[in-house]
Amino acid sequence: xxxxxxxxxxxxxxxxxxxxxxxxxxxxxxxxxxxxxxxxxxxxxxxxxxxxxxxxxxxxxxxxxxxxxxxxxxxxxxxxxxxxxxxxxxxxxxxxxxxxxxxxxxxxxxxxxxxxxxxxxxxxxxxxxxxxxxxxxxxxxxxxxxxxxxxxxxxxxxxxxxxxxxxxxxxxxxxxxxxxxxxxxxxxxxxxxxxxxxxxxxxxxxxxxxxxxxxxxxxxxxxxxxxxxxxxxxxxxxxxxxxxxxxxx
Numbered sequence: 001x002x003x004x005x006x007x008x009x010x011x012x013x014x015x016x017x018x019x020x021x022x023x024x025x026x027x028x029x030x031x032x033x034x035x036x037x038x039x040x041x042x043x044x045x046x047x048x049x050x051x052x053x054x055x056x057x058x059x060x061x062x063x064x065x066x067x068x069x070x071x072x073x074x075x076x077x078x079x080x081x082x083x084x085x086x087x088x089x090x091x092x093x094x095x096x097x098x099x100x101x102x103x104x105x106x107x108x109x110x111x112x113x114x115x116x117x118x119x120x121x122x123x124x125x126x127x128x129x130x131x132x133x134x135x136x137x138x139x140x141x142x143x144x145x146x147x148x149x150x151x152x153x154x155x156x157x158x159x160x161x162x163x164x165x166x167x168x169x170x171x172x173x174x175x176x177x178x179x180x181x182x183x184x185x186x187x188x189x190x191x192x193x194x195x196x197x198x199x200x201x202x203x204x205x206x207x208x209x210x211x212x213x214x215x216x217x218x219x220x221x222x223x224x225x226x227x228x229x230x231x232x233x234x235x236x237x238x239x240x241x242x243x244x245x246x247x248x249x
Contacts, residue, residue: 032060076107080141083207085115085243102133110134110142113149118207120246122149140170147177148211157185172204176212183215192219199235210239210247 036057040050072095079087088111099105113128126149134142143165150160160181165174175198182191198204198212217232240247 028064029061032057032064036060076111080111080114081205081207082241083114083118083205083210083244083247084241085118086241088112088115103135106132106134106138110138110145113142113145114207117145117149117152118240118244118246120152120249122152125149126153140165140173144170144173144177144208148180151180151184154184157181160184172198172201172208175201176208179212179215183219188219188222191215195219206239207244210236210244213239214247 036053040053043049043053072091075087076091078084079091092108092112092115095108096105099108109128109132113125113132116122116125116128125145129142129146129149132138132142143163147160147163147165150163151157160177163177165177175194179191179195179198182188182194195212195216199209199216201209204212213232213236217229217236220226220228220232237248
């Protein structure tokens with residue numbers, strides 16, 4: 001199995017990462033093409049036999065690019081789930097440069113919006129999401145990110161309430177959005193109850209639970225529960241990736 005590109009870090013050279021990505025994507029197809037071509041050239045067989053060899057090469061190429069697509073989708077899904085801004089920005093920069101179809105661009109644009117949110121860049125998160133055309137599978141995440149960004153920018157609670165997260169498929173994201181709106185409206189009891197469900201939902205990604213801990217810490221602080229606030233802040237920081245600075249404040 002060919003490894004994917006290395007994890008992005010703050011000191012990594014963009015040129016080096018780009019070179020690694022090109023190598024990991026095209027090294028196997030190029031080498032297999034050369035190998036099959038050489039085999040066909042030296043093989044003591046008919047044109048029919050050589051055609052079968054080329055058919056085998058086509059099959060290998062199909063399997064390889066399906067595998068590459070699956071690994072890239074898995075990398076994006078993991079980055080969204082754990083809330084890794086550095087990885088989300090790297091994936092967006094890499095894929096948006098050559099993706100033209102809105103449906104293909106949407107996951108990376110939404111990922112960029114989430115990355116901005118987790119860095120505390122809430123206006124930039126809204127700007128990024130304005131360029132997204134997410135399908136049903138990403139609509140809930142995009143709506144939740146937009147709602148949290150609006151709440152952090154101290155927009156009126158009714159403006160955030162006008163957006164809805166499709167709850168049946170994504171109860172944790174819907175609960176997070178409802179909890180953030182309730183906190184913004186000063187409804188601390190309602191916010192606390194719904195955020196507690198998000199925090200205890202093992203199906204929710206660590207990023208979703210970390211954001212819920214951030215709001216739970218604010219609620220505890222507003223009630224004068226300093227130990228509870230500290231506990232939630234520590235939990236948010238433990239779930240956050242190193243680049244998710246907003247979750248660590």
